[in-house]
Amino acid sequence: MSLYFDAVAILTAPSTGGSFKSRIYNARNLRASPAQIYALIIEASKWDRVLAEVIEKSDILSVERKLTPLLALLLVYDHLLSKKGIAAPAAHPIRQAVERHKVRLKAEFTKARVRRGCASVDQFKAAVLKEKREADGTNQFVYPRWVRVNNIRSSLDEQLRTTFADYERVDSLAALAAPDDDRSKRKLLYLDPNIPDLVAVPFGADFTSSSAYKNGEIILQDKASCFPAYLLLGDRDAKNAWQGDLVDGCAAPGNKTTHMASILAQQQKQMQQDRQWNPQKQIFSMDASKLRSKTLQKMVSLAGADPMVTVLQGQDFLALDPDDPQYENVTGLLLDPSCSGSGIVGRDDVPQLTLPRPKLVQSAKAGGKKRKRGAENHDDADELASNVTLAEPSAAPSDENDIPTGTMDNERLTKLSNLQARIVEHALSFPSATHVTYSTCSVHLIENEAVVARLLASDVARERGWRLLRREEQPDGLRRWIHRGVRRDRDPDTGAELQDDESVSALTEKDLEACLRCWSGDSEGLGGFFVAGFVRDAEASHTTLVTQSVSKSPAKSTPRTLKVEHGKENTKTKNGTGNDSEEDDDEDEEWSGFSD
Ligand SMILES: C[S@@+](CC[C@H](N)C(=O)[O-])C[C@H]1O[C@@H](n2cnc3c(N)ncnc32)[C@H](O)[C@@H]1O
Numbered sequence: 020m021s022l023y024f025d026a027v028a029i030l031t032a033p034s035t036g037g038s039f040k041s042r043i044y045n046a047r048n049l050r051a052s053p054a055q056i057y058a059l060i061i062e063a064s065k066w067d068r069v070l071a072e073v074i075e076k077s078d079i080l081s082v083e084r085k086l087t088p089l090l091a092l093l094l095v096y097d098h099l100l101s102k103k104g105i106a107a108p109a110a111h112p113i114r115q116a117v118e119r120h121k122v123r124l125k126a127e128f129t130k131a132r133v134r135r136g137c138a139s140v141d142q143f144k145a146a147v148l149k150e151k152r153e154a155d156g157t158n159q160f161v162y163p164r165w166v167r168v169n170n171i172r173s174s175l176d177e178q179l180r181t182t183f184a185d186y187e188r189v190d191s192l193a194a195l196a197a198p199d200d201d202r203s204k205r206k207l208l209y210l211d212p213n214i215p216d217l218v219a220v221p222f223g224a225d226f227t228s229s230s231a232y233k234n235g236e237i238i239l240q241d242k243a244s245c246f247p248a249y250l251l252l253g254d255r256d257a258k259n260a261w262q263g264d265l266v267d268g269c270a271a272p273g274n275k276t277t278h279m280a281s282i283l284a285q286q287q288k289q290m291q292q293d294r295q296w297n298p299q300k301q302i303f304s305m306d307a308s309k310l311r312s313k314t315l316q317k318m319v320s321l322a323g324a325d326p327m328v329t330v331l332q333g334q335d336f337l338a339l340d341p342d343d344p345q346y347e348n349v350t351g352l353l354l355d356p357s358c359s360g361s362g363i364v365g366r367d368d369v370p371q372l373t374l375p376r377p378k379l380v381q382s383a384k385a386g387g388k389k390r391k392r393g394a395e396n397h398d399d400a401d402e403l404a405s406n407v408t409l410a411e412p413s414a415a416p417s418d419e420n421d422i423p424t425g426t427m428d429n430e431r432l433t434k435l436s437n438l439q440a441r442i443v444e445h446a447l448s449f450p451s452a453t454h455v456t457y458s459t460c461s462v463h464l465i466e467n468e469a470v471v472a473r474l475l476a477s478d479v480a481r482e483r484g485w486r487l488l489r490r491e492e493q494p495d496g497l498r499r500w501i502h503r504g505v506r507r508d509r510d511p512d513t514g515a516e517l518q519d520d521e522s523v524s525a526l527t528e529k530d531l532e533a534c535l536r537c538w539s540g541d542s543e544g545l546g547g548f549f550v551a552g553f554v555r556d557a558e559a560s561h562t563t564l565v566t567q568s569v570s571k572s573p574a575k576s577t578p579r580t581l582k583v584e585h586g587k588e589n590t591k592t593k594n595g596t597g598n599d600s601e602e603d604d605d606e607d608e609e610w611s612g613f614s615d
Pocket residue numbers: 244268269270271272273274275276305306307308311334335336337355356357358408409419420421442
């Protein structure tokens with residue numbers, strides 16, 4: 020039985036680089052034989068579309084709560100197509116969960132064959148393979164391997180001279196993939212025009228044995244995932260280098276933390292041209308999950324960012340006290356909280372599996388597209404979405420994203436978006452903060468523009484003068500990015516726009532221009548992604564209403580509102596008399612809510 024659970028674990032584990040096969044053979048903690056696991060995944064992936072169809076039509080996921088879509092797909096493959104059937108004792112509950120439906124499954128499998136006009140299983144197999152190749156061929160053409168150069172340990176120039184020395188420069192993403200080539204073997208390189216220090220190479224290129232990868236000089240990070248740190252820290256030079264500390268509130272596994280550190284390193288090196296670079300602790304990076312925090316710490320160390328980053332392992336960002344003196348110099352915060360992951364697409368040579376959708380999701384308006392490979396376990400997502408404080412996710416994380424892709428109904432998405440909004444509101448309350456970014460790898464409006472609309476309408480945003488970082492204020496590469504915020508969700512299957520969504524009616528066209536979107540399946544070579552930046556104006560800080568916590572504990576605090584003019588606290592009380600008794604109690608409170 021461990022065979023199926025091991026296969027699920029492999030398919031949902033973080034992508035650590037290397038070929039898919041080598042990852043299975045090098046994996047620890049597997050109980051089944053690597054050869055068996057590999058064969059099961061490869062064979063099942065050839066039939067995924069049919070198996071998904073059969074499982075959906077027989078509706079076993081609605082009744083068999085022990086089965087996740089991925090587990091069901093692997094089991095039903097063995098049940099219907101392998102000679103020996105399911106490799107588990109006959110009395111095993113998971114085997115029974117499938118075999119209870121054998122008549123229905125067989126009937127749906129036969130119908131799927133007949134629908135494709137195939138008289139035999141062999142013909143059926145050929146037709147299914149053709150279908151699969153047609154679907155995958157496009158994916159592999161579009162998605163390259165993105166490589167970010169880490170300025171702490173190296174520089175783009177140095178990497179072009181060394182790791183990429185024998186790579187031929189091409190002038191478009193499409194040129195990375197000439198049809199019928201063995202693209203992974205061709206050494207082609209495209210310098211990304213939007214994100215500094217980012218290059219794209221053909222899909223399948225493997226750097227995991229290169230010294231640059233092992234030493235943390237290069238980091239395999241998708242382009243869209245580079246947007247938030249660049250949006251936050253921008254194009255700065257020695258004259259206007261970033262001032263103040265930074266917080267990455269939802270940081271594991273650490274791509275954006277290490278990207279922030281890399282950008283800061285670049286700026287600081289420019290400032291200290293002739294002198295030795297002397298990195299300073301400037302970033303607080305945390306994750307509520309202790310398990311994922313370990314990966315975060317490893318990634319920070321590998322990137323050489325220890326002198327710049329303080330990792331707070333297992334720290335819930337919502338429990339961080341913005342008024343704690345150690346955060347008084349925090350000027351920028353990056354928030355990339357848990358999301359539905361509905362924008363995630365396969366990024367490496369792991370077989371792409373089209374998974375069955377449970378009935379619940381098939382009928383949900385904002386339900387995801389057919390799931391691609393991603394983390395499993397709906398219960399974790401549910402728990403996460405319904406709890407105020409994050410529970411340790413027990414499912415293996417999938418790269419940056421820790422939530423299963425595509426299995427969420429509207430209720431779950433709503434809970435998740437509530438949590439996302441709370442997290443960013445908390446960020447907006449840091450007394451010295453002037454810049455905040457919010458990002459998700461979701462395509463759903465409810466997690467993206469709708470969260471932005473709620474944040475702009477929140478008390479903390481209005482009182483502290485937060486607004487969106489407008490397109491014309493964004494770093495050059497992102498200002499030129501053409502895919503901006505939207506008012507309508509897209510149909511997950513056809514991509515067609517759905518009707519206007521009221522949740523974003525308060526956003527102006529300028530606001531939508533300020534938001535950045537990425538979509539899968541277009542010529543940009545990315546998955547679905549969203550990011551928006553918030554800033555506080557210098558003018559807003561001169562005459563702004565600031566909420567000051569009476570208590571140091573955010574959970575117990577009673578906010579009071581004070582008016583600030585020209586950088587000074589105005590001691591006028593709420594009723595303007597200066598005699599408000601509530602305020603008298605707080606006379607000794609240190610001033611803590613003041614923008615730049
Ligand atoms: C999308 S992932 C972050 C990916 C990361 N930014 C990167 O670029 O590598 C979301 C992370 O947020 C963490 N998280 C969710 N809620 C949190 C909270 N309240 N405080 C801290 N971390 C939280 C999850 O454990 C998860 O690791």
